[in-house]
Amino acid sequence: MPSSDRVRDHAGQGATTVAAHRARRRLRADQARQLADLLRHQLLASGFPDGTLPHETTLAADYRATRNTVREALDLLRAEGLVERLPGVGTVVVAEKYPHGLDRLMGLAETLREHGRVTNEVRTMGPASAPAPVAERLHVPPGSDVLYIERLRRLDGLPLSLDLTYIPLDIGTALLGADLENTDVFRLLEAITGRPLGHAEITLEAVNADTHSAAVLEAPRGAAVLMLERLTHLDDGRPVDLEFIRFRGDRITMSGLLHRSL
Amino acid sequence: MPSSDRVRDHAGQGATTVAAHRARRRLRADQARQLADLLRHQLLASGFPDGTLPHETTLAADYRATRNTVREALDLLRAEGLVERLPGVGTVVVAEKYPHGLDRLMGLAETLREHGRVTNEVRTMGPASAPAPVAERLHVPPGSDVLYIERLRRLDGLPLSLDLTYIPLDIGTALLGADLENTDVFRLLEAITGRPLGHAEITLEAVNADTHSAAVLEAPRGAAVLMLERLTHLDDGRPVDLEFIRFRGDRITMSGLLHRSL
Numbered sequence: 098m099p100s101s102d103r104v105r106d107h108a109g110q111g112a113t114t115v116a117a118h119r120a121r122r123r124l125r126a127d128q129a130r131q132l133a134d135l136l137r138h139q140l141l142a143s144g145f146p147d148g149t150l151p152h153e154t155t156l157a158a159d160y161r162a163t164r165n166t167v168r169e170a171l172d173l174l175r176a177e178g179l180v181e182r183l184p185g186v187g188t189v190v191v192a193e194k195y196p197h198g199l200d201r202l203m204g205l206a207e208t209l210r211e212h213g214r215v216t217n218e219v220r221t222m223g224p225a226s227a228p229a230p231v232a233e234r235l236h237v238p239p240g241s242d243v244l245y246i247e248r249l250r251r252l253d254g255l256p257l258s259l260d261l262t263y264i265p266l267d268i269g270t271a272l273l274g275a276d277l278e279n280t281d282v283f284r285l286l287e288a289i290t291g292r293p294l295g296h297a298e299i300t301l302e303a304v305n306a307d308t309h310s311a312a313v314l315e316a317p318r319g320a321a322v323l324m325l326e327r328l329t330h331l332d333d334g335r336p337v338d339l340e341f342i343r344f345r346g347d348r349i350t351m352s353g354l355l356h357r358s359l
Numbered sequence: 360m361p362s363s364d365r366v367r368d369h370a371g372q373g374a375t376t377v378a379a380h381r382a383r384r385r386l387r388a389d390q391a392r393q394l395a396d397l398l399r400h401q402l403l404a405s406g407f408p409d410g411t412l413p414h415e416t417t418l419a420a421d422y423r424a425t426r427n428t429v430r431e432a433l434d435l436l437r438a439e440g441l442v443e444r445l446p447g448v449g450t451v452v453v454a455e456k457y458p459h460g461l462d463r464l465m466g467l468a469e470t471l472r473e474h475g476r477v478t479n480e481v482r483t484m485g486p487a488s489a490p491a492p493v494a495e496r497l498h499v500p501p502g503s504d505v506l507y508i509e510r511l512r513r514l515d516g517l518p519l520s521l522d523l524t525y526i527p528l529d530i531g532t533a534l535l536g537a538d539l540e541n542t543d544v545f546r547l548l549e550a551i552t553g554r555p556l557g558h559a560e561i562t563l564e565a566v567n568a569d570t571h572s573a574a575v576l577e578a579p580r581g582a583a584v585l586m587l588e589r590l591t592h593l594d595d596g597r598p599v600d601l602e603f604i605r606f607r608g609d610r611i612t613m614s615g616l617l618h619r620s621l
Contacts, residue, residue: 126571127483127509131523134603135492138588141562144492160490173569194564199461202617221389228422230397230406247389261393294619300403302456303565303585303608307435309388321583321608323565326400332619341396346565346583355464357556357594 129169132160136170140179141194141350150180150188178347192347195252199353202297202329204281205250205258213253219277220313221247224266231263234328235336244269248277249313256314257348261341268337283329286337295332301325301351306343314345321346391431394422398432402441403456403612412442412450440609454609457514461615464559464591466543467512467520475515481539482575483509486528493525496590497598506531510539511575518576519610525601545591548599557594563587563613568605576607583608 136156139145150156156167171188174180181191195212197205206215225245232239246262262282264272271289272282287293302324311318322343329338398418401407412418418429433450436442443453457474459467468477486504494501508524524544526534533551534544549555564586573580584605591600 123571130569130572131507131509134523134588135490139492161488176569177566196562199561199563199615199617202619226423228397230401245393247393261396296619297617299461299615299617300458301461301563301585301613302611303583303606304439305567305581305583305608307392307438309385310392319567319581321565321567323563326396327617344565346567349564351563353461353561355461355559355561355589357464357558 128166132170133173148190194350199351204283206281218249242266258344263339292331295330297329299327390428394432395435410452456612459613461613466545468543480511504528520606523603554593557592559591561589
């Protein structure tokens, strides 16, 4: 056999080994993700009541996975800030995600009532000239003033969301003296107008937080943020509240029920 | 004045200048975010039909913002991969986000029919022993086999989502010979069982993609992912499909309508 063939042959074997090695790594990564998703569900559903996950060997047996797969799955959950490994204790749940309903239009304090106290740090508040897209959606003349509010919202002191809010000024002026620190805007809108809210169009996205938003939310740079855009109407159909809300991805889940037929 | 006082005084002025500088920077960052959110809405609503944003000076006039704020806002949208600056052309829209309805239970191909063709790369498919939490939710005996499917879903060739699916084996076996590459699982479930789907419990989260998921989705490491967990039932209430879906955050939005009273 000429030496060049031997070399090629050798390279071929090397390639096979590399391919097999890659396939094994890919398989383990896939299995780790699969296991992490199941554990994530249990975490979020408070399925570990004492706050500690079972030992790796127990998890491996329960989920018919290898110890390596279990370790990788726990690494994924740790990277998301959901669990931590404590020496001598094991893997403990460190982050709680709070459920926000997708079935009914509710303010944050209403939604999270059982979970703690919502407080709002008003960062900016005052009349501002409405840019065309805001004016159009709030049904006010372009360039007329609207009330602009920027709030950092906390649950028991932990930053949850950064909310940018636009409200028509006839309703907004009454908000200027209200207790925005401790009250949902939804509740205040109903009190001011004397009407219940009706419906809201919402859009949800996952985005990486820009540096400044991350800093305000006390989250790592680039942290995943659940972005909610919401245009809320009174029960007579009038649009009264346009909001852009950045929820910390590690602190909020949105849950609801979908039906096949309407 | 003793020199130590002069020094203190001088330091105090420095601190004031730094504080004022910080306040200005914070204000501009806040205004940039505010503007970016408005432009994002227009982008997603195809409000720039020719795919080009107005010139910076026009945006500055329209939104009563400074050129610096406009530039920072465009930088935020560029960091998210929504726009790019082309020399001699201006700022162009480069990413389209596809709307996924939150109002009705639909498969991906059904939902995105107007936007393009959905194809599915089946990465893994076969019977697997159901871990306890899967068995419980699918109402099958723990440890019994379920069909496990892992699919990378694309719209016109672009990766959209990575889906992990568990289906009870009595229904799942009929799926083994089906055209999963080109057909939604929802449609196949209805064909196999001869019943319509009824409802689904869903949970949405924003998470940073782990390295491996990001690679599969061809997204940057740490990219924001919209994570959907969904348990779908037939119209008789039987749970038939448990899914964990990672949507690329830069390609999907979820939209719906919420009502104040149920």
